[in-house]
Amino acid sequence: MNGESLAGIKVQVETPEYETGNLLSIISEIQYALQQLLEHKKVHSIDLRAMPWSSGEEQKLASYLGKGEVFIELNTLGKSTFIETQFSGVWLVNHYNQEDEQIAKLIEITYLPEIVFSQKEDIKNSLERLQTALSDDKQP
Amino acid sequence: MTKQTLYEMLQQQGISRRGFLKYCTALTSLMALPPAMIPTVAKALESAKRPSVIWLSFQECTGCTESLTRSHSPTIEGLIFDHISLDYHHTLQAASGEAAEHAREQAMKDNYGKYLVVVDGSIPLADPGYSTIAGISNLDMLNETVAGAAAVIAVGTCAAYGGLPHADPNPTGAVSASSLIKDKPVINVPGCPPIPTVISGVLAHYLTFGSIPELDDLGRPKVFYGQSIHDRCYRRPFYDKGLFAETFDDEGAKKGWCLYRLGCKGPMTYNACATLKWNQQTSWPVESGHGCLGCSEPNFWDAGSFYQALSIPDGDYAKAAGYAVAAGVVLGAAAGYANQKIKAESAAEHTEVSVDDFSLNKKQ
Numbered sequence: 001m002n003g004e005s006l007a008g009i010k011v012q013v014e015t016p017e018y019e020t021g022n023l024l025s026i027i028s029e030i031q032y033a034l035q036q037l038l039e040h041k042k043v044h045s046i047d048l049r050a051m052p053w054s055s056g057e058e059q060k061l062a063s064y065l066g067k068g069e070v071f072i073e074l075n076t077l078g079k080s081t082f083i084e085t086q087f088s089g090v091w092l093v094n095h096y097n098q099e100d101e102q103i104a105k106l107i108e109i110t111y112l113p114e115i116v117f118s119q120k121e122d123i124k125n126s127l128e129r130l131q132t133a134l135s136d137d138k139q140p
Numbered sequence: 141m142t143k144q145t146l147y148e149m150l151q152q153q154g155i156s157r158r159g160f161l162k163y164c165t166a167l168t169s170l171m172a173l174p175p176a177m178i179p180t181v182a183k184a185l186e187s188a189k190r191p192s193v194i195w196l197s198f199q200e201c202t203g204c205t206e207s208l209t210r211s212h213s214p215t216i217e218g219l220i221f222d223h224i225s226l227d228y229h230h231t232l233q234a235a236s237g238e239a240a241e242h243a244r245e246q247a248m249k250d251n252y253g254k255y256l257v258v259v260d261g262s263i264p265l266a267d268p269g270y271s272t273i274a275g276i277s278n279l280d281m282l283n284e285t286v287a288g289a290a291a292v293i294a295v296g297t298c299a300a301y302g303g304l305p306h307a308d309p310n311p312t313g314a315v316s317a318s319s320l321i322k323d324k325p326v327i328n329v330p331g332c333p334p335i336p337t338v339i340s341g342v343l344a345h346y347l348t349f350g351s352i353p354e355l356d357d358l359g360r361p362k363v364f365y366g367q368s369i370h371d372r373c374y375r376r377p378f379y380d381k382g383l384f385a386e387t388f389d390d391e392g393a394k395k396g397w398c399l400y401r402l403g404c405k406g407p408m409t410y411n412a413c414a415t416l417k418w419n420q421q422t423s424w425p426v427e428s429g430h431g432c433l434g435c436s437e438p439n440f441w442d443a444g445s446f447y448q449a450l451s452i453p454d455g456d457y458a459k460a461a462g463y464a465v466a467a468g469v470v471l472g473a474a475a476g477y478a479n480q481k482i483k484a485e486s487a488a489e490h491t492e493v494s495v496d497d498f499s500l501n502k503k504q
């Protein structure tokens with residue numbers, strides 16, 4: 001292995017001749033959740049790591065959802081990516097740790113994933129830092 | 141138990157609220173809870189304090205610790221230093237002999253009634269000399285340490301059910317931790333070894349909520365052991381169609397058909413391998429082409445050949461596993477009793493939905 005991570009090994013995934021049937025279930029769940037978002041502002045999340053997939057099925061889901069107009073990358077405790085799919089309001093979310101290993105994979109049905117917003121606690125902390133800097137006469 | 145909460149510790153490390161929310165998302169997924177629980181996990185972690193953990197290794201092969209150190213989400217370093225205060229683990233710690241035992245005694249004294257004991261390995265009762273640590277028998281150390289514990293986690297099939305040392309003829313008189321501990325809650329996390337993320341998921345549940353998760357009748361957390369391998373297996377569609385590999389190199393094996401006739405114990409085995417998988421979610425035994433051995437079930441070593449199909453009657457197997465396995469008049473038609481019951485209940489509770497109800501089907 002020479003210290004290589006598993007993710008570094010290129011694997012060719014063959015298209016399976018069989019499926020678990022989860023793809024259809026997930027899409028119909030997304031359809032229902034999107035309706036709920038529109039009519040009742042109810043957000044919904046699906047943990048993709050909590051269900052079985054046959055080889056290549058997850059890629060099939062990702063390619064069906066496609067890529068839309070927005071891509072966001074966060075850097076906190078490792079990388080996180082947020083892809084708005086071709087279906088507006090449907091986000092594909094991947095969280096990685098500092099070793100770049102995937103730690104969570106979700107589909108979020110929302111206007112914008114909550115974690116992307118600036119958080120009240122962080123804003124408060126920023127304000128304090130700025131106030132301290134100005135009072136200490138450490139102006140830029 | 142340290143005074144600082146986990147959230148305060150993360151804040152001190154300069155981790156933002158956003159980072160904390162990401163941490164909660166990963167932890168919720170790790171605990172196999174639905175994403176809707178993320179705010180609840182965040183709220184619980186804001187006041188959670190790091191529990192002291194004492195890890196006791198008895199008659200074991202260190203495979204369970206090896207498994208835990210390959211738990212990537214979160215990392216073992218994070219698990220030890222951020223989530224729990226691992227005060228004693230004689231395989232991992234640098235100290236040995238009296239100094240190590242002093243660390244265990246100090247942790248017990250400082251956190252009496254509140255610390256968590258993790259046990260891996262079985263306990264020999266035939267002769268205490270089979271396994272000792274610093275001259276102390278496994279039984280004595282277990283009794284002494286568990287006395288002040290809040291709860292016990294039996295990691296691995298050896299600690300949970302006796303495992304390999306318990307296999308016939310059981311020369312050391314090996315028994316499980318739960319058969320000896322009667323006055324404390326015991327969580328069994330079986331597997332040979334258990335899935336690393338299941339070990340850290342159970343620890344994470346305790347530190348987050350300060351309680352033990354809901355358990356099945358064999359003392360296993362239902363969230364990880366609530367469904368059979370067979371029910372969650374991606375090869376299940378082949379089983380339903382009656383398509384089975386007959387040998388490991390025939391056309392069926394190459395096409396990824398069901399391994400039931402090659403001895404797969406998936407129908408009577410309850411574990412999360414089919415979803416959580418192994419080696420950073422790379423694969424799991426069935427995906428690699430080998431049937432499930434049933435390693436998270438009691439007495440799996442004495443359950444007959446790993447390559448004997450479940451539907452072929454095997455008295456010892458049925459006796460050991462405690463299941464009425466042999467329903468199979470027609471080969472390939474039998475599943476475990478529990479599986480049949482679940483299927484019957486599911487059928488009764490659900491109305492049939494046609495695939496035509498979904499617009500996606502028309503597009504595919």
